[in-house]
Amino acid sequence: MKNNNSYVQIVYISHLNYKKMKEVDKVKIPKKWMMKNPWKFPEIVKNPIPIFKNILDENDGLVQISLLYRYAFMTDRPELIRHFLQKNHKNYIKTKIVREKLKEKIGNGLLTSDGDYWLKQRRAIQPGFHRKRLEAISKIMIQEINYYLDNYMERFAETGEVFDMSKEMTHLAYRIVSKSLFSGSISEDELSLIDQTITETQKLVINEIRQPFVKPWLWLKGDLKKNKELRDASDKTIFEAIEERRKSNEKHDDLLDMLLETRYEDGSGMTDQQLRDEALILYVAGHETSANALTWAWYLLATHPEVEQKLLHHAQDVLGGDSPSFEKIRELGYTLQVVEETMRMYPPAWITDREPLEDDEFEGIEIKKGQDIIAFIYGVHHNKKYWENPEVFDPERFSPENKKKQVPFSYMPFGGGPRLCIGNNFALMEMQFVLTEMIRRYKIEIIKDQKIELNPLITLRPRYGLKCRVKRRV
Ligand code: HEM
Structure with a gap:
């Protein structure tokens, strides 16, 4: 069982422009948002994928969503995802739901552990x-x-x-x-x-x-x-x-x-x-x-x-x-x-997420300690910037020659x-x-x-x- 979909179930979404990202922490989620857009909620609960995809397309691949009581970033930008999953991975741990809820029920194994213990087990x-x-x-x-x-x-x-x-x-x-x-x-x-x-x-x-x-x-x-x-x-x-x-x-x-x-x-x-x-x-x-x-x-x-x-x-x-x-x-x-x-078309693990241990920065984007960041894997795989006609099923994309042309983290x-x-x-x-x-x-x-x-x-x-x-x- 990978990543959680708590966001999906309990979120209401706040559209924020990428350019406003630096002010993000000062921006309060309008409490009336749900009242203004109540029709969105059942849609989000049923299938958030089209909504997530639309708002990411409209906002250059980076938005902030509200998890009732805390903010989270969501992105389908490969270079940002690479930053928190790979380049600066030491600053990121699994989110609270995995660390607490999942660990409590299924135990402390590779998927649910972090830090030195995880590394020892993984090795x-x-x-x-x-x-x-x-x-x-x-x-x-x-x-x-x-x-x-x-x-x-x-x-x-x-x-x-x-x-x-x-x-x-x-x-x-x-x-x-x-x-x-x-x-x-x-x-x-x-x-x-x-x-x-x-x-x-x-x-x-x-x-x-x-x-x-x-x-x-x-x-x-x-x-x-x-x-x-x-x-x-x-x-x-x-x-x-x-x-x-x-x-x-x-x-x-x-x-x-x-x-x-x-x-x-x-x-x-x-x-x-x-x-x-x-x-x-x-x-x-x-x-x-x-x-x-x-x-x-x-x-x-x-x-x-x-x-x-x-x-x-x-x-x-x-x-x-x-x-x-x-x-x-x-x-x-x-x-x-x-x-x-x-x-690519149907990634079984369609999102994954992390929590930053300390404040972090990536190309002008400030990522605050404790503010979860979600990689929208489905969105990355269907992004026109990285895939020609992404809605078309074409195994030739993965021929040995074509694979070499793929942007890192555009397929994950x-x-x-x-x-x-x-x-x-x-x-x-x-x-x-x-x-x-x-x-x-x-x-x-x-x-x-x-x-x-x-x-x-x-x-x-x-x-x-x-x-x-x-x-x-x-
Ligand atoms: C199509 C099949 C599979 C897909 C799409 C898949 C996907 C993933 C993804 C996306 C992660 C990373 C989660 C994250 O970064 O938060 C992950 C981790 C993991 N997967 Fe898979 N998985 C598959 C099959 C398997 C199988 C067959 C096994 C074991 C026999 C397995 C065992 C694990 C374990 C133990 C982790 C945690 C690794 C760690 O954190 O060190 N997975 N998987």
Whole structure:
């Protein structure tokens, strides 16, 4: 689970001209703004993306929004985003909602920690995502993709029934990440328990962020207690798996093995609590994002038959009649282009944000300590200054030659700087595998005349899902 969308849910927006930025702190948000523009509020709550995009286009890529009680900057300017995510990243930490709310519910792992502790963990865990590890994990992935296709997609092909691709891709991505983490150490029932815990906890966090006033009600209804019980039960499962692994000599070559083998500079390893926190964070961060990107990819392929045909022929040429593999991944260049272009159009993590620790300055813009700054990733990816015809789906933008021309930070589905997504290569490999294996085996059709709308929750998903049918190819 990345970045929060509290802004989206509770903001009212104050238009400020970029040129007035230096006066920003003296400007009081007019209290009557909401009264003047009440019709905007439901629109913002439903889908803030078009509104954010318009006001950024009108204001040279930088505006200030009000978060009821505090200001935040929002920008789609790559050089400014690069400044706070990379060049002066030491001055920026995760925002309060991530540091407090998310940490309280899912633990102190890579996504939610900051400062020295984060750096120590990142240094220790990073090697776990290197090539050799991914090679081992690729086998688990392929196995899981084929298991899923044989047991679920096959049934849809058999019966011809309509299904929701968004739900299916979520199921598949959840299976891939859980098996990559725990391989055979956790039973199907226990995996479902962890999945249910995470889904319920995410809902609770979103609820608390959107409507902070409902917390007492959630407490009275017993929802908070129920969620705590669920989290305790799933923790118990994870702790047992860790204990079992510590005792056994068997090698699993999965992410849990990788976390267990992680060593700090002094040679010590992680405690059980640290292992649990990092495992859960990988789980949370690593499934909804890929699932959404895959769903959007199927939507784009079905609506662009020429790209779909090209991808199919590419998969057939590279793989012959085989499933994809780690060894073949470098040859699946066009699949990668499709994945990259999909995430440009529909970045699963559509915003990310930071809080400055000290006052900062960038090209005349004063960024005050404590004043959050939001990178509007969706806006960057759809900005005409950096992308020709940004609303057109064109995987050629990501051909090796064209990629070289891209402006730094004009494409950032995995964030940027030292906190770049640690699972980026994992996710790219997973998405390439799923697309090639599925397109090789099935023809996906989307049901005509269905409503497709953006639903920017924690990640960017289609609001009403994506209704599809499949036919077997082979
Ligand atoms: C399409 C798939 C994915 C997308 C679009 C994505 C996107 C992102 C983004 C934008 C960030 C940076 C957030 C920030 O700067 O505030 C991030 C961080 C992170 N992601 Fe991913 N992610 C994906 C898949 C994964 C997977 C598969 C895993 C793990 C297996 C993962 C684990 C993480 C972790 C642990 C962090 C925190 C890294 C740190 O702060 O050191 N992600 N991701």
